Amino acid sequence: MLHPLPDERRPANEGPRAAARNRAALIAAAREVFAESGLKAPLSAIARRAGVGQGVLYRHFPDRTAVALAVLEENVRQIEQAAGADGADIAGVLGVLTWHQTESTAFVGVLHADGAGSHSDAPAYARALSQRVERALRRHLPEGHRLAARPGDLMIAVGMVSGAVTGPTREQRERRALAAWRLLGVEVGPVRPFEGGA
CATH class of the missing domain: 1.10.357 (Tetracycline Repressor; domain 2)
Known part of the structure; x- marks a missing residue:
């Protein structure tokens, strides 16, 4: 059975702030990765460079x-x-x-x-x-x-x-x-x- 975490241990949900920060990190990472490897660079490399999962990338950007x-x-x-x-x-x-x-x-x-x-x-x-x-x-x-x-x-x-x-x-x-x-x-x-x- 799962028990909810006490409030002091529960991670804060930053909502829109986290989304804006993730988007900015993805754009900065994309600029770097594409400059290094061209437009055919794997999108997974952009997500890794930005420090987010690939699902986060696709939530912000549907394609290359x-x-x-x-x-x-x-x-x-x-x-x-x-x-x-x-x-x-x-x-x-x-x-x-x-x-x-x-x-x-x-x-x-x-x-x-x-x-x-x-x-x-x-x-x-x-x-x-x-x-x-x-x-x-x-x-x-x-x-x-x-x-x-x-x-x-x-x-x-x-x-x-x-x-x-x-x-x-x-x-x-x-x-x-x-x-x-x-x-x-x-x-x-x-x-x-x-x-x-x-």
Whole structure:
């Protein structure tokens, strides 16, 4: 016969807080695992890296594309936060963007996929994310900046840099990204994640 635990021994049910924490851990783990091993990495590796069971992963994300899109969404959210921070400028926001490009290289294919996994709306969603990145960058693009010369130039440049970001280590990918921006004649601030708060 099972006896209920006394209150002092019963684990607290954190409910929504635990769910939010698990989701954030899964997204961070997915960014790392996919950057190391590509989009074909086992989802079980993401769950292990996040410190949760695979069932928890599937409660948050029904499939691989959903995980990838969640990472993309988080990347874009951080770029938007960097653009909205006090004292933000185009070089600094490009530094945050470039960090995400070097950390999430496996997701370039998702952004440009014609049909990603079971999400028939994935390409439209990716376009919406791309438009959000463009708006965040344009907020700080000075008149006459080389990326503002013609409509579309800004995101073409972002795509060109994304295409150059290859290599087995984050350091190699960052070097290539910075070289690509340099060849485009664009100044980029420190390559780092945005740490200004949630």
